[in-house]
Amino acid sequence: MKVELKDIHKYFGPIRANEGVNLSVEAGMLYGLLGENGAGKSTLMKILSGFLSPDKGEILLDGQTVRFNSPAQAVALGVGMLHQDPLDFPALRVMDNFLLGSPGSWLLDRHQTRKRLVELAHQFDFKLDPDALVSNLSIGERQQLEILRLLGLGVHILILDEPTTAISAQQREKLFEALHQLAGQGKTVIFVSHKLEEVKSLCSKVTVLAQGKVTGEVEMPYPTEGLIQMMFGQTITVGKRCAVELGHSVLELENLTVSDWRMEVKGLSLKVRAGEVIGLAGLEGSGQHLILKACAGLLRPSAGRIRIANQDITGRSYRHFIEAGVAYMPAGRLEEGLIAGMTLTEHTALVDRNPPFFVDWDLATKTASRRIEEYNIKGEPTTLVEELSGGNQQRTLLAFLPHSSKLLLMEHPSRGLDMESTEYIWKLLLNRTERGTAILFTSSDLDELLDRSDRVLTFFGGKVRIRETCNVNGLQLGESIGGKGFE
């Protein structure tokens, strides 16, 4: 089945996730959709699979315009999507998951279904026990099950969103074999990824997205440099922080190992000194978030030590980390950082570390006014935080972080901000580094990483490379984010 997307637009508030995207994929093709995190790939694919509806633009299947009101409708017309995190029911058995979503009568024909499941699994050489509980399967097996389920529903177009982030090398090989087989049967496979190597080895044609727009459509093979330039835009930025005076040690990681259910960062050692700025680069979920959370005291490392200002606080509570001088600024401004429904004055009173019994509202209002002026926040002490614009929310978050913090941990400090706000935030941050605060921040903006940090830690699949940014250019950093030098 041939798929065409024409002039797709999708906005989330001020964020332009897709802006006039065109895409055309022939039947029987293994097609790659490449782009950085936040480039708009997932949004585009969610539109194609009926999870989202576009603000503008149309979807054509074999030349026919279609409109999906739900994923079920998309599946009925032959479009199925395998999501990054499996959308299955871990508490149910493999058979039941396979049955779910299948149209038809009220009564289930378990015998017939079991036969179909076994046949399909055999066809792709997937080893799935129909009676196993899904919660006991590995992520790779759950993916296999989901692929079979979609095929069982008669899907002709299979979309895979970052399918290889959490599976083993063997499972990946098996997956790729199955995808080739599917393409051979005339099915259309759209492979969404930010991993250059995989897209290069698997796909015959690739579209690159950056900031919601198509930046290139090329036949494979194609030179890597070209693809990176399409992914990251003009890569002319060169690291500038070459001669910054640094102070004593603020943070020391020694053989640190942290993991969550899908990723492990092993044996990282790092010394950060007062005034130093360190960028954590890598595609989302490559391990940088684990390190940041461990440094904040929000994730207990499974091995290794964490020292703040030469004091070992491995395994202590988050509050202990705060008292040791660590400040953590989460990415979700209104989800984790600020409290919607409370005013700036109330936020001021809330961060008072050793408060008296009664709130001194006059003092809190005065402090709030002072912060508003210092940080150039467009708002009043009585403004509710959710009424502020994104940039002002970010400044507010920063304004309420303790001034004396030794180590500042930030997720995407400038995400969603315009140039002016970004500049202003970084000015404020640099002021702090000059007073001896060290900063660790994650970002997906190459220019920001190179411009602002003294060193960059690049993460790829849980592996880490540390390099000075001085005179490094964007192309080199982009290649390393894409996995070059890690294999």
Added chain:
Amino acid sequence: MNPSEEKDLNNWLIRSNTILQIAAILFALVFSAVILLMLGASPLDAFSLILSGAFGSSSKLAYVMTAWVPVLLCSAGLLVTFTAGLWNIGIEGQVVMGAVFATGLMQMLQDSFPPAVVLILAAFAGLLGGALWGMFAGGLRLYGNVNEIFGGLGLNFIAGSLTVYLVLGPWKRPGIGSTSGTQPFPPSLWLPTFKGFQVSPIEILLGLMAIILVGSALRGTHFGLRLRAVGKNLRAAFLKGISVEKHTLLAFGLCGALAGLAGWVLVVGTSSRHNLFPLISSGYGFLAILVVLLANLSAMWSVPISFFFAAISMGSLQLALQRQLDSSLGGVIQGMLLLSILVAKGLQSRLLFRRER
């Protein structure tokens, strides 16, 4: 009227809370009237019976006021838990445990101390009993991962069963044990009332003080501020270094203590039977949940609304006495009021959301 003016008027109609609430109250009354008509009763007659049943005489008014106090105390407690974002459904059990602790202490000490001392100590026992039962629900949520709604529901049943056991077992009346309750306490252990007006000023004072104290603590103290932060955004509050654990337990403890005090009132107060009996909480806790939701977590509004609800509850008793109608019709009116207001608010935010999109 030109189109933009018309739009402004529409917007104003949707945004205006007063109009919305009046509409909701009217709807609740109309719906109740329909039910009354279905039962073959005249709505106007029924409503006027409820009114006269509540305010028809000084003794009836006194009755309303004594029923008001437990609701007021429970509302004060629930203001704390609701502010912390917790659904303390277990409040009924906390009232019961307050009554159990108070009764137990009075049975132990009534012969060895002067009545005033016994009454005061019993009040503290009630506070303690309710607080412990509340913190039990809090502990289950924090450490057992049991949602406080289910935990509270379970604890309500346990508290209820405990009273049955006590009344029929260890605390049974001399001779015959019956579910009508324990041996009533002598009048010396009743709260004193006005002469000729069966209302205890102590009860009323306690109820009003509780709600004023809670209201001002939530507004003016750091504890109240942090509680609100926890209630509005648990994750952000935690990241700001606020101990979610401590505030959750404290909220449950405080609410339970006030509910327990209501339990004490139900044992020693004016309207009481002066003993412990099964179902002693009589739904006052649940009624208070309606009150606080209807008051939109405002301490000030909780005072008149709880009084109004107590009046409907007491007034509707006349429906049973004089018209052979079920007195639970009062509950229907109360429930309809809350539902209409909640639905009106839901519709309001839905319409506003649509407009802003």
